[in-house]
Amino acid sequence: MTSPLLSIDGLSIAFRQNNVERRVVDNLSLSINAGETLALVGESGSGKSVTALSILRLLPTPPAVYPQGDILFQGQTLLHASEAQLRKVRGNKIAMIFQEPMVSLNPLHTIEKQLYEVLSLHRGMRREPARAEILTCLERVGIRQPASRLNDYPHQLSGGERQRVMIAMALLTRPQLLIADEPTTALDVTVQAQILHLLDELKRELNMGLLFITHNLNIVKKLADNVAVMQNGQCVEQNATRPLFNHPRHPYTQKLLASEPEGDPVALPADSPVLLRVADLQVAFPLRRGIFRRTVGHHYALRNLNFELRAGESLGLVGESGSGKSTTGLALLRLIASQGEIWFDGQPLHQWNRKQMLPVRHRIQVVFQDPNSSLNPRLDVLQIIEEGLRVHHPELTAQQREAQVMEVMQEVGLDPETRHRYPAEFSGGQRQRIAIARALILKPDLMVLDEPTSSLDRTVQAQILALLKSLQVKHRLAWLFISHDLEVVRSLCHQVVVLKQGEVVEQGPCGQVFTSPAAEYTRQLLTLR
Incomplete structure (x- = not known):
């Protein structure tokens, strides 16, 4: 058997402040193979995003500390890697779509400048061929008339459009592993379907591993090969997608799957002005x-x-x-x-x-x-x-x-x-x-x-x-x-x-x-x- 592309082994993450240590992830073990999608689901505050940020060591240390465990990418430790080693991995081999695009995009630079910077740094491309690839990628993620939007700044785009630019930025590097933290949160269902199709297409084309963090269980059902459910910093259940949805074992997983919006609007009084x-x-x-x-x-x-x-x-x-x-x-x-x-x-x-x-x-x-x-x-x-x-x-x-x-x-x-x-x-x-x-x-x-x-x-x-x-x-x-x-x-x-x-x-x-x-x-x- 080949070794996993990414392996998280008994990882614990804590925040230390005033000599008090608060553990937010406890003894987590996950693995992702090349060409495979693992969905990480659970309520907000369960440790999903903290885990994702720890893979690329993006949490400031201190206050973040790692009391135990390790993170391995292609068999090499990331948790104990030097900054020089991490720079070779970040963006080039592992890319990330962050949860909040308005914070992740530079408000002082145009969309074209920010996307070109990615291609220049990670693939050494010159401006003209880079521009053609940028336009193709923006079109693939659903930006209408991309040529007319290149000189726009982030505040001139809608929330969904900013999210699509972030997705394009991550995909331009053609990574071996893509970490997507709520990438479709601000997207309507039509664009969502387009993005999911694109991610699945690129996963097959590049044999790319995908760590997909979301609260949308409909997306998980369509996209993921395996699912890990987190609650209060612990992985309470892990299984292939179909068995987990059909026969959830843990009470929290059962509660999560049963929590679809239901009911009707409140009755409106006839005399409401x-x-x-x-x-x-x-x-x-x-x-x-x-x-x-x-x-x-x-x-x-x-x-x-x-x-x-x-x-x-x-x-x-x-x-x-x-x-x-x-x-x-x-x-x-x-x-x-x-x-x-x-x-x-x-x-x-x-x-x-x-x-x-x-x-x-x-x-x-x-x-x-x-x-x-x-x-x-x-x-x-x-x-x-x-x-x-x-x-x-x-x-x-x-x-x-x-x-x-x-x-x-x-x-x-x-x-x-x-x-x-x-x-x-x-x-x-x-x-x-x-x-x-x-x-x-x-x-x-x-x-x-x-x-x-x-x-x-x-x-x-x-x-x-x-x-x-x-x-x-x-x-x-x-x-x-x-x-x-x-x-x-x-x-x-x-x-x-x-x-x-x-x-x-x-x-x-x-x-x-x-x-x-x-x-x-x-x-x-x-x-x-």
Whole structure:
């Protein structure tokens, strides 16, 4: 038998601070062969991403320490390798797609420059042949009109487009092992299917090993050869994909497989008044060319959107990445310029300036798509969550604010004892819960939720959906729910609007659209879910 491409042997990982050691991974053993996919699944905070980062020794030491075990790549230790040896492996032989693309991409460099840097460093390519390969790769990962996007900066791309650029960056090196940490989190089902097909194709073409970290069990079923389930830093079950899904042995695996979004939206009272009315909403971004950056045209990110949202009602916005979903949310929050009418509780927000908007800000809250870039890394969780209270409720004492923070942390499934930790000390899913808590603490009338459950595992996702529903009943909260997860939308939303390239292709009651879709694009989305 040939030796595994990657072997993790009895690995333990801990964080040491003030002479106190907190173990986050305990006695983990995994192996991946060339041409094989191993899926690592489990709830957020179970040690999946820490394990992935340890393979390339990307965790700072200290505070990270390795009390026992080893990591072998092609029979050679990585855990005890020198920095010079690691530099030969990182990017060249082992590439990684990181969980949060906005943090991983350099905001000061164009997409072309960042992708060219990869080819220049790892494959020694010159600019012209590199440009041709970059365009081919961007097209393969689903970036439309890639030649027109090369000079864009990361902030000019949607969350899904940034994720696709990260995937392209990893694939350009043609690695022997690819570590993919939630690579399809921000992608809609159409692009997701395209990326999964591409990864499978490259795996066969390059005989590449793939460590795939995800909470999406549907993807695991389609892509993985073997599955390892982690809970609280331990591997509780490991098996080939089909036997594990058909006959899970461990209670936690059984719970994980049973945690699909289910149930119907909360009952909407007949007397619910209209809270938000949107008429002919449009968002256009200027296209600038030449040395003087003159405006030569406009790109319409959103056209002619119309809907009404009542108190206690949920509206789902679905569609592929770049279709205008997040743009809609930002326009309703008056964070970007738009045309058309936005009426909130009878007030014309579309006519108001920034100063006029301040008194109603606490009534409309938002949970952004990328929690890591929306949380201040210099503030602890208590300071982050209480910030809205400081601004909108200055009459509260520090003790009252802290009590409310602890209460809302419990509501979203966070341990209040962790309130003095910083965002970097939490997993991606836990950071998303911090962002949700920050919005909920002001008890708004309307919340714009931009992919709020995308980085959460199924068990926590079910908890968050149950929480949102209970809050909706208790406070008659309205949700504008932006998502590519159609099962979640179906469970939470009363209405749905399907967007494609900024245009509405279908809208109506959720049950009707999901059961009898009129548009071909909607049928395609439902087929691929």
